[in-house]
Amino acid sequence: MKNIKHFYSLIVLFSLLTLSCRQITQSVDETFHPNDSLVKKYNKENHFGTNGEYTGTTKTSTTTSVQRRQEKTIVINGDTVNTPEMELKAKEMFHDIELLKQQKDPVAAEKIQKRVNDFLKEMKLPQGAKTNIGIEIPAIKAKKRLLSAKELEQAENKLKKLPQYRNKEIIVYESIHFYEDGSINLALQHPGNPKYVDKYHYKDGKWSEPEPVIARNMERRTFPLSEIHFADAQQVIKNYNVKAAQVEGAKPTSDAYITIWDNGMRWNPRSINGSRERYDIQFNNNGTLKSFRQE
Known part of the structure; x- marks a missing residue:
């Protein structure tokens, strides 16, 4: 009887430890103890008494070995279960669950659920409903x-529709940067005073308010926006990375930018550095x- 109580305690411990953390207390109650009637039903189906005693068929067999080890088994729903083996596999399962809980993985809960179900299936235990494991996992932003x-293209059109530039030509000053985080930085000639320059930042689908910057060599560092197409940045990155893949030790790029000088524009990056060679690359x-040529 003592061994049977030990098994029952193991099942209870298994239920609690699988969901052990303060953030999932509610999930434990809802999943394993939804109400008293379900508990009674579980006890009845699995031959547990109201005080935790096992009321099913118990078979104990003793085998003789060098260590005179005693093997203990119980029968659940007609299946014989080795309790020492269950205890060992339960410990392994708890260890695996702890490792999964430590992973910053948004699907860790699903992996834990699968690990629990695999254990229940292997031990021939009732699997029941899907466990709602509400483990607090740090959010991983894509x-x-x-x-x-x-x-x-949409960002470019929004820039052209800014109220201060309505019905006016937009002149870009010095550079435009297209970053891998989806943001864009640029500076424009002031719509009311051609001697002034304002910088703008694009993020999350919106252009920022203008901020004044000190401008130098305006006559050599301006270029009309009408002759620039933001979408071409994708083409630059694609062509750059195709060539970078052909150079040993070269790294691909994930951003691009335009520099303006002497009333002309140039796409960048303009060089590919490998572990043994360096190449100059130019874009239309x-x-x-x-x-594309080796330096």
């Missing part, structure tokens, strides 16, 4: 990336490959 060609204004 890595942001450079805007798609369509999104880049529309992002297509212009030249």
Whole structure:
């Protein structure tokens, strides 16, 4: 009888430890102890008394070995279960669950659920309903990336529709940066005073308010926005990475930018550095490959 109580305690311990943490107390109650009637039903189906005693068929057999080990088994729903083996596998399961809980993985709860179900199936125990394991896992934000060609085009159109530039030509000053996190930085000639320059930042689908910056060499560092297409940044990155893949030790790029000088524009990056070689790479204004040569 003592061994049977030990088994019952193991089942209870298994239920609690599988969901052990303060953040999932509610899930434990709802999943394993939804109400008294379900508990009574579980006890009845699995031959447990109201005080935790086992009322089913128990078979104890003793085998002789060098260590004179006693093997203990119980019968659940007609299946014979080895209790020492169950205890060992339960410990292994708890260890695996702790490792999964430590992982910063948004699907850790699903993996834990599967590990629990595998244990129950292997031990021929009732699996019941799906466990709602509300483990608190640090949120993992999806890595942001450079805007798609369509999104880049939308950003450009929103810039052109800014109230201060309505019905006015937009002149870009010095550079435009397209970053891998989806943001864009640029500076524009002031719509009311051509001697002034304001910088703008694009993020989460919106352009920021203008901020004044000190401008130098305005006559050599300006270029009309009408001759620039933001979507071409995708073409530049694609062509750059195709060539970078051909150079030993070279790393791909995930962003691009435009520099303006002498009333002209240039796409960047303009060089590919490998572990043994360095290449110069040039692009046309529309992002297509212009030249590629070893330096």
